[in-house]
Amino acid sequence: MKEYSEEYLDHIKDIISQNDEATARKELAELHPADIAELYKDLDLDEAEYLYKLLDEETAADVLMELDEDDRLKLIEHMPAAEIAKQIDHLDTDDAVDLIQQLDEDERDEILSHIDDVEQAGDIIDLLKYDEDTAGGLMGTEMIVVNENWSMPECIKQMRLQAEDMDEIYNVYVVGNDDKLKGVLPLKELITHPSVSKIKHVMESDPVSVKADTPIDEVALDFEKYDLVAMPVVDSIGRLLGRITVDDVMDKVREASERDFQLASGISSDVDTDDSVFAQTKARIPWLLIGICSGILASIILGGFENQLHAVTALALFIPIIGGTGGNVGVQASAIVVQSLANGTLELKEFAHQIGKEVLVGLLNATIISLVMFGYNLIFLPGNMAVTLSVAVSLFVVVMFATILGSVVPLTLEKLHINPALATGPFIQISNDIVGLLIYVWVATGFLKIFGG
Amino acid sequence: MKEYSEEYLDHIKDIISQNDEATARKELAELHPADIAELYKDLDLDEAEYLYKLLDEETAADVLMELDEDDRLKLIEHMPAAEIAKQIDHLDTDDAVDLIQQLDEDERDEILSHIDDVEQAGDIIDLLKYDEDTAGGLMGTEMIVVNENWSMPECIKQMRLQAEDMDEIYNVYVVGNDDKLKGVLPLKELITHPSVSKIKHVMESDPVSVKADTPIDEVALDFEKYDLVAMPVVDSIGRLLGRITVDDVMDKVREASERDFQLASGISSDVDTDDSVFAQTKARIPWLLIGICSGILASIILGGFENQLHAVTALALFIPIIGGTGGNVGVQASAIVVQSLANGTLELKEFAHQIGKEVLVGLLNATIISLVMFGYNLIFLPGNMAVTLSVAVSLFVVVMFATILGSVVPLTLEKLHINPALATGPFIQISNDIVGLLIYVWVATGFLKIFGG
Numbered sequence: 001m002k003e004y005s006e007e008y009l010d011h012i013k014d015i016i017s018q019n020d021e022a023t024a025r026k027e028l029a030e031l032h033p034a035d036i037a038e039l040y041k042d043l044d045l046d047e048a049e050y051l052y053k054l055l056d057e058e059t060a061a062d063v064l065m066e067l068d069e070d071d072r073l074k075l076i077e078h079m080p081a082a083e084i085a086k087q088i089d090h091l092d093t094d095d096a097v098d099l100i101q102q103l104d105e106d107e108r109d110e111i112l113s114h115i116d117d118v119e120q121a122g123d124i125i126d127l128l129k130y131d132e133d134t135a136g137g138l139m140g141t142e143m144i145v146v147n148e149n150w151s152m153p154e155c156i157k158q159m160r161l162q163a164e165d166m167d168e169i170y171n172v173y174v175v176g177n178d179d180k181l182k183g184v185l186p187l188k189e190l191i192t193h194p195s196v197s198k199i200k201h202v203m204e205s206d207p208v209s210v211k212a213d214t215p216i217d218e219v220a221l222d223f224e225k226y227d228l229v230a231m232p233v234v235d236s237i238g239r240l241l242g243r244i245t246v247d248d249v250m251d252k253v254r255e256a257s258e259r260d261f262q263l264a265s266g267i268s269s270d271v272d273t274d275d276s277v278f279a280q281t282k283a284r285i286p287w288l289l290i291g292i293c294s295g296i297l298a299s300i301i302l303g304g305f306e307n308q309l310h311a312v313t314a315l316a317l318f319i320p321i322i323g324g325t326g327g328n329v330g331v332q333a334s335a336i337v338v339q340s341l342a343n344g345t346l347e348l349k350e351f352a353h354q355i356g357k358e359v360l361v362g363l364l365n366a367t368i369i370s371l372v373m374f375g376y377n378l379i380f381l382p383g384n385m386a387v388t389l390s391v392a393v394s395l396f397v398v399v400m401f402a403t404i405l406g407s408v409v410p411l412t413l414e415k416l417h418i419n420p421a422l423a424t425g426p427f428i429q430i431s432n433d434i435v436g437l438l439i440y441v442w443v444a445t446g447f448l449k450i451f452g453g
Numbered sequence: 454m455k456e457y458s459e460e461y462l463d464h465i466k467d468i469i470s471q472n473d474e475a476t477a478r479k480e481l482a483e484l485h486p487a488d489i490a491e492l493y494k495d496l497d498l499d500e501a502e503y504l505y506k507l508l509d510e511e512t513a514a515d516v517l518m519e520l521d522e523d524d525r526l527k528l529i530e531h532m533p534a535a536e537i538a539k540q541i542d543h544l545d546t547d548d549a550v551d552l553i554q555q556l557d558e559d560e561r562d563e564i565l566s567h568i569d570d571v572e573q574a575g576d577i578i579d580l581l582k583y584d585e586d587t588a589g590g591l592m593g594t595e596m597i598v599v600n601e602n603w604s605m606p607e608c609i610k611q612m613r614l615q616a617e618d619m620d621e622i623y624n625v626y627v628v629g630n631d632d633k634l635k636g637v638l639p640l641k642e643l644i645t646h647p648s649v650s651k652i653k654h655v656m657e658s659d660p661v662s663v664k665a666d667t668p669i670d671e672v673a674l675d676f677e678k679y680d681l682v683a684m685p686v687v688d689s690i691g692r693l694l695g696r697i698t699v700d701d702v703m704d705k706v707r708e709a710s711e712r713d714f715q716l717a718s719g720i721s722s723d724v725d726t727d728d729s730v731f732a733q734t735k736a737r738i739p740w741l742l743i744g745i746c747s748g749i750l751a752s753i754i755l756g757g758f759e760n761q762l763h764a765v766t767a768l769a770l771f772i773p774i775i776g777g778t779g780g781n782v783g784v785q786a787s788a789i790v791v792q793s794l795a796n797g798t799l800e801l802k803e804f805a806h807q808i809g810k811e812v813l814v815g816l817l818n819a820t821i822i823s824l825v826m827f828g829y830n831l832i833f834l835p836g837n838m839a840v841t842l843s844v845a846v847s848l849f850v851v852v853m854f855a856t857i858l859g860s861v862v863p864l865t866l867e868k869l870h871i872n873p874a875l876a877t878g879p880f881i882q883i884s885n886d887i888v889g890l891l892i893y894v895w896v897a898t899g900f901l902k903i904f905g906g
Contacts, residue, residue, distance in 0.1 A: 025691065032661070032679060034678045034679050034680075038678075063714045066678075070516075073651025099842035113554075123498060132503075145740040156644060160644050160645055163641045163644055163645055164645070166641065168639060168640075168641065169639075169640055169641045170623060170682060173647060186621060186622075187622055187640050188619065188621065188622045189615050189621075190643070190644070191609060191612050191616055191643070192613055192616055192617070208485070211466065223703070224700070224703055224704065224707065225487045225491075225519075226485060226487050227487075227698075227700035228700075229623060229682045229699060230701075236832060244704070245680075246682060246699050247677070247680035247681075247682075249703075250676070250677055250699070250702075250703060251677065251705065253703065253706065253707065254677065254706065254710070254796065257707070257710035257711075257714070258710075258792055258796065260714065261710070261713065261714055261717070261788060261791075261792055262792070264714070264717070264718070265717070265784050265785055265787075265788030265789075265877065266784060267785055267788060267789065268779055271789065271792065272789060272792060272793040272796070272799070273789060273797045273798055273799040273807055273810070274791040274793070274798050274799075275805075277810060277813040277814050277817065278817075280789070280810075280814045281814050281817040281818060282781075284785045284814070284818060285817075285818060285821060287781060287785070288778065288781055288782065288785075288818060289821075289822070289825070290773075291541050291777055291778055291781045292774065292778065292822055292825055292826060294777070295771070295773055295774025295775075295777055295778065296774070296826075296829060298770075298773035298774060298777075299771055299773070299774065301561060302769060302770040302773075303770055306766050306767070306769075306770070307544075309766050309769050310763065310766045313759050313762050313763045314756075314759070314771075315795055316755060316759075316762050316766075316769040316772065317751075317752035317755040317756055317759070317772060318748070318752055319755075319769065319772045320748055320751040320752070320755075320772060320776050320890065321744075321745065321749070321751060321752065321887060322748075323742065323773050323776070323777065324744055324747070324748055324751075324776065324882075324883070325744055325745065325748065327743055327780075327882070328719055328740060328744045328879055328882070329737075329741060331718050331878075332718055332719050332720055332737045332740070332741075334718075335714060335715065335717075335718030335720060336718075336720065336724065336726060336733070338714075339711055339714060339715070339725060340725040340726040341728070343670060343707065343725070345725045345726055345727050346725070346726040346727075348904055350726075354726055357726070357730060357733075360839050361733045361734050361737070363610075364730065364731075364734040364738075365734060365737060365738055365741060368738060368741075368742075369741060369742070369745055370744055372742065373749075376749060397892070399741075424718065425784075426781055429777075429780070429781070430777070433777055437773065452470065
């Protein structure tokens with residue numbers, strides 16, 4: 001959209017170096033807070049701080065929330081607690097909680113003590129109690145709430161008061177006298193039924209809501225399923241606590257899918273191309289070293305088989321195909337399970353059914369692959385029946401084993417509440433490498449005995 | 454949320470088998486269309502059709518849109534064109550286009566000729582012209598549009614008329630007399646400024662908008678960046694054409710990340726655990742067969758090296774570690790590039806910079822890994838300097854090569870407008886396997902000559 005050019009960046013850097021506050025303010029006024037945050041990434045810290053000080057409090061608060069967590073921490077590091085508190089005053093409670101959660105306990109308390117609006121400070125303290133990965137951890141308390149027995153004019157009057165502090169309104173929540181959520185008032189009713197005597201006659205009753213302790217994954221699936229832009233959060237007896245907005249859910253969906261993709265690729269912490277060489281190496285070396293250990297293990301397994309390898313060197317030629325195929329099969333099987341668990345297609349209660357299905361898929365794949373290799377070796381490795389049979393039979397067993405392991409491991413992890421994506425990547429690849437070799441060594445030893453290797 | 458139990462499913466199946474229409478209608482009335490669609494997945498086609506006929510037209514249309522594409526096609530296959538047209542009357546134009554796009558040309562024309570609302574039919578025909586993967590292909594024409602020169606009471610009167618046919622309103626778009634988009638009117642202004650004389654005084658000017666030919670990926674990034682729930686779509690001179698809603702964008706974000714994950718896992722078409730054994734095998738066997746071909750290629754390469762393997766069998770023990778490490782390194786490097794391209798962190802103009810950075814990461818990883826393996830073999834394979842050096846040097850070269858290939862390939866694919874995720878999976882794994890072996894064979898041949906193997 002508002003993609004800026006190298007020239008624009010140079011222009012901004014010039015303005016800063018010339019200390020031209022007036023022009024800087026004018027340029028900033030034309031940018032959306034999200035664009036200012038993007039600009040910051042390409043500036044040095046002192047340049048960013050210079051611009052930041054020129055922003056009005058509300059924009060400054062918005063920019064702060066648009067920054068990456070690391071950049072945000074850098075920017076507020078030198079800010080006095082009173083100033084951070086002022087910015088928090090301009091934030092929705094859910095954003096305020098995100099910001100405060102990054103700080104350590106002492107800093108939190110100091111900042112909270114500086115917030116003038118006691119009600120907001122109280123809300124933030126309440127919200128901090130919820131687990132980050134639940135609906136409660138994602139909700140904010142800014143919302144418009146009306147009573148089901150009010151008339152529309154009464155509602156509009158109340159809404160006018162409540163709307164003052166709010167950036168945007170997407171839904172109006174309707175509660176009973178007991179504070180329990182009764183319905184949602186679509187804004188179009190304001191326009192189409194301006195004089196109804198009781199809100200409950202035009203509200204949508206029984207709205208989709210979540211309990212505060214619902215895991216975020218489930219919340220996201222509900223947003224997608226019911227096409228929501230906001231969802232009310234209730235306590236265990238149905239009293240309205242807050243609301244979750246779709247933008248926060250979208251961020252979480254992207255984060256979760258990125259995390260799965262990274263886990264599946266053997267990257268152990270959240271990095272992208274912006275991170276330093278050192279941070280990237282640190283995120284990538286652990287699985288590589290685990291891979292080296294498994295390679296050493298493979299060499300030990302093959303070492304026990306060295307006499308046979310020496311006698312029938314042709315056996316060595318098929319070492320790569322055994323491990324490679326096992327790895328590929330396992331990654332496919334686990335990726336399908338991980339994805340289906342993530343998008344709600346597969347549920348844990350279908351565990352046995354899923355394994356049964358995978359066994360059939362495995363049988364089909366194993367048969368095709370073994371026959372192909374058997375045919376190839378029959379033609380191109382004539383007279384070497386021990387090797388030909390060893391490779392074909394090993395491939396069959398390896399594909400079956402890898403298919404089953406590829407589905408059992410992520411399902412088991414899900415059952416243990418561990419992210420199943422952990423199973424999709426190097427883990428499954430490495431286990432299949434090792435097991436594949438063991439199977440090959442064992443099968444080949446058998447055939448060599450039969451055919452007299 | 455409204456997760457239903459096995460008992461509930463049996464209960465519904467009983468009602469259907471007893472042909473108890475009254476109870477069935479009562480049960481359906483309590484369900485959200487998305488829940489009815491979910492229920493259909495667990496019913497036979499004739500059971501689903503039975504329930505479907507009991508729905509009122511509007512709910513039926515909503516249910517249709519909530520179904521998977523396959524299930525939707527099955528359900529409308531036996532429906533007369535006139536009936537499908539009636540349902541389309543109840544859909545937003547963007548959903549109608551999604552549905553019609555699934556059908557072949559003859560069916561499309563017949564259905565369109567049955568739509569009573571000429572304006573809607575015209576809008577659908579216009580929308581069908583846009584590429585599915587652009588903003589135009591995702592937009593609908595249902596929106597509230599007011600003129601910047603109207604007063605608020607005039608606006609509210611107009612909005613009341615326009616809102617009649619709409620399910621939900623999130624934004625009101627403001628245009629000038631030339632139909633160009635001038636601003637967005639947040640709904641809170643309706644409440645807080647009920648009597649302003651000209652809308653343009655309270656609208657938000659210069660709203661984030663997108664041209665109709667913008668690719669969907671960019672649209673999604675803008676939604677996330679600016680935290681939008683809806684975005685106006687304009688033509689090349691800024692005239693308002695339609696709007697995109699966040700629910701459609703979320704679906705696309707999930708689809709795109711699932712597609713990337715599947716490509717990266719060597720699954721060639723979109724399947725999940727619900728699909729048949731045959732469909733799953735079909736999606737999985739292509740990359741497995743490519744893997745087998747590469748395994749055969751590996752055996753040919755090693756075949757040319759058979760004399761050396763026979764002379765120094767210890768060389769065979771390290772075949773798995775070479776290919777495995779190359780694969781792991783390549784997958785990591787490409788995953789980071791693919792993900793950073795997808796979330797907007799990395800841009801093509803940073804091609805050279807990114808490769809330079811990866812070379813440094815590769816150097817660090819390669820040094821650590823080679824030293825570890827060198828140390829291990831020095832201790833546990835004493836007196837076999839040719840093998841020890843061959844493994845360490847090969848690993849160093851393989852890691853460097855795999856790191857660079859892992860970043861160059863996805864960046865090149867992106868440049869060629871091919872999905873870079875294609876590079877993250879078996880492709881990179883297989884190329885690194887083969888190249889790794891070639892490097893190992895070549896390096897080992899050299900060291901054997903030096904040390905006299």
